[in-house]
Amino acid sequence: MRALLVDRSVPGGLRLGTAPDPEPGPHQALVRVTATSLNHGEVKWGIEGSPEGSVLGWDAAGVVERAAADGSGPAAGTPVVTLGEAGGWAELRAVDTDFIGTVPEGADPGAISTVPVAGASALRALNRIGPLLGRRILVTGATGGVGRYAVQLARLGGAEVIAVTRDPATRGAELRRLGAHEVIASPTAAGKPVDGVVDMVGGRQLVDAFAQLAPGGTLVSVGHTDGEEEHFPFGAFFGDRARHDRTIATFYLLDCPDLGPDLTWLASQVANGTLTPGEAWRGTWEKAPEATETLLSHRLHGKAILDITP
Ligand SMILES: NC(=O)c1ccc[n+]([C@@H]2O[C@H](COP(=O)([O-])OP(=O)(O)OC[C@H]3O[C@@H](n4cnc5c(N)ncnc54)[C@H](OP(=O)(O)O)[C@@H]3O)[C@@H](O)[C@H]2O)c1
Incomplete structure (x- = not known):
């Protein structure tokens, strides 16, 4: 061959x-x-x-x-x-x-x-966060392969979607068309706490996104596009009333079981035009x-x- x-x-x-x-x-x-x-x-x-x-x-x-x-x-x-x-x-x-x-x-x-790496990673990372209906979900690296699917799937799931790109002026309209409610240049601009984060960038964006998590919120660390280290300031993990029970979950797609049904569903959504x-x-x-x-x-x-x- x-x-x-x-x-x-x-x-x-x-x-x-x-x-x-x-x-x-x-x-x-x-x-x-x-x-x-x-x-x-x-x-x-x-x-x-x-x-x-x-x-x-x-x-x-x-x-x-x-x-x-x-x-x-x-x-x-x-x-x-x-x-x-x-x-x-x-x-x-x-x-x-x-x-x-x-x-x-x-x-x-x-x-x-x-669909496989980009779509299934986005789907499994969102599932790891939990129910999406009415929740605020932040997606970093939103213009990338995984990020685009994450924005669309979070919106489909009923979330309020905040997309992060380093260039909101150029990329904002496109991300809004995909389903983002807000497009921002950094997690620090999220305004209100978020219930979940799908992070494709790592480094400073991961640290800043974690600081935006509401009590009970989960950040799924999917990627490290930035290539930078993560340094958390003293106090980042305090569990006071406003910030308790927050989670950072690591992620590896190829270790996720039973991917066949997810791939079938994602392919059907791309084929019928629901997902771009x-x-x-x-x-x-x-x-x-x-x-x-x-x-x-x-x-x-x-x-x-x-x-x-x-
Ligand atoms: N753990 C797993 O199983 C798994 C599965 C899938 C993917 N991944 C990882 O997830 C990450 C994202 O994958 P992807 O396919 O979506 O990548 P991608 O298409 O290259 O997108 C990454 C996005 O990150 C943003 N970004 C922010 N800081 C950046 C920087 N310093 N350099 C370059 N881009 C930067 C870019 O958006 P702006 O220019 O708009 O900011 C870019 O669109 C990768 O690290 C990949 O290896 C991991």
Whole structure:
């Protein structure tokens, strides 16, 4: 099969080449991939840290070529969306059936390929906070792949949504269209306490967002885009009447159980237009170097999608 192979000698660190077809285990389906979306972590750390010739890729949409031998998961011919630790940037992927969602016929695979990491992380992080109806939810890194889904899902869940971007003047209108009630430049501008935070940035934004939590509130630390350390001032964890029982939860998507139903639901919401996938760059996989370069230079606000052409 053809695949994007790690090759740090070429610009962008990826070369379109050939690799052996994957051999699915008994609980894995073989999927013919038609589109993938890129995530910052796999592009930055995956390409840097993986052996030459590796086939990376977390997100992929496609069609089941061969159903899992143990009878789990969808039948051959079913359009699907898939998540795995590797193998998505290839024509064929062997994927655990617990990480497969089914997709409505006719849905755009490129749009659907944004669902696994970005959509499912947003959904699971919001679920970790708890009920959303009538609650104030702060989303940092709101213009990013995960952030856009978090804003939309929090709004769908009935929350009052406060979106944080470093550039509200440019990005504010778009974030409001996605469902944000307020768009601010820093968590310190939240005005009133919030019941939950989905934090994609870390560093100063995590520290400032935690300070905005109402009693009983939860901050889910999803990402660390900022790359900065978190230093909490003395008193940040005092549990007086105004601030008791606040939680910081860490998060790792690939350790979340039973992702299949979430992937199926998210794909249906993208397919019917309820959720906007946040496509910011799209091209065929021959253009992977351009996609990775754009992603790594932080010029994207949303997802980069590669169409896997036959
Ligand atoms: N734990 C997990 O399982 C898990 C799952 C998914 C993602 N993640 C992590 O979550 C983070 C967000 O993922 P993503 O795919 O949404 O990333 P992304 O598309 O790159 O978005 C990140 C956003 O953060 C904002 N930002 C704030 N400070 C920044 C800085 N110093 N440099 C660059 N951007 C900055 C940017 O928005 P503005 O320019 O508008 O401020 C940007 O849109 C990443 O760190 C990712 O690795 C973790």
